[in-house]
Amino acid sequence: MVLAQQLGRWISRAPEVEEDIALGNIALDHLGVARALYTLAGAVEGQGRDEDDLAMLRDVSEYRNLLLLEQPNGDFADTIVRQFLFDCYQLLLWEDLAASGGTELSGIASRALKEAEYHLRHSSGWVIRLGDGTDESSQRAQRALNTLWQFTDEMFEGESAGYRPFWEATVMSVLAEATLEVPGDTHQQTGGRQGLHGGHLAPLLAEMQWMQRTYPGLTW
Numbered sequence: 001m002v003l004a005q006q007l008g009r010w011i012s013r014a015p016e017v018e019e020d021i022a023l024g025n026i027a028l029d030h031l032g033v034a035r036a037l038y039t040l041a042g043a044v045e046g047q048g049r050d051e052d053d054l055a056m057l058r059d060v061s062e063y064r065n066l067l068l069l070e071q072p073n074g075d076f077a078d079t080i081v082r083q084f085l086f087d088c089y090q091l092l093l094w095e096d097l098a099a100s101g102g103t104e105l106s107g108i109a110s111r112a113l114k115e116a117e118y119h120l121r122h123s124s125g126w127v128i129r130l131g132d133g134t135d136e137s138s139q140r141a142q143r144a145l146n147t148l149w150q151f152t153d154e155m156f157e158g159e160s161a162g163y164r165p166f167w168e169a170t171v172m173s174v175l176a177e178a179t180l181e182v183p184g185d186t187h188q189q190t191g192g193r194q195g196l197h198g199g200h201l202a203p204l205l206a207e208m209q210w211m212q213r214t215y216p217g218l219t220w
Helices: 002-008 017-045 051-056 076-100 104-131 135-151 158-177 201-214
Strands: none
Touching: 002 017, 002 076, 002 201, 017 051, 017 104, 051 201, 076 104, 076 135, 076 158, 104 135, 104 158
């Protein structure tokens, strides 16, 4: 949901028409998966909350998204590098969940997996294009990578720890082709999955939730 909101901000602002459409479609993909997951979460919770309640009526501290996803869009390189780092992780997650079989969650993951494969092709292609492009595009891509790398360890906490070697293999391969340098050891930021967020998420949620909170009980 958070990433869908972020990408939606690029509508009419992307560097070319085709990319405007691509980012909008990727945002819709993430939104569709979020709706399915929220509906399932509401049913499992059993407290009568639906997808709108979970998306629009939770406060910042109740969100459990990765810190990486709430980082500002910045310029196009910032958005693409953020997307690439996450796509490499999410593809592994959906593959794992889809293989679990026989559950509603595995069904959602199977459908999301097809979209995730396209998302990674799109973002990795752009990382290579920017990194191995002009001096300016390379500098911007490297700067984005240096800034966002500090949010990558959080993806591999808990049960996701086993994804790291596969994630690193994909990331390193693409960065090598893009002629971008892997950032050195940096202090890693964490806490998003515990509801500890920086200053970027609150304004994003305020923008996203204002109508539902202004008109409680609104129906379409």
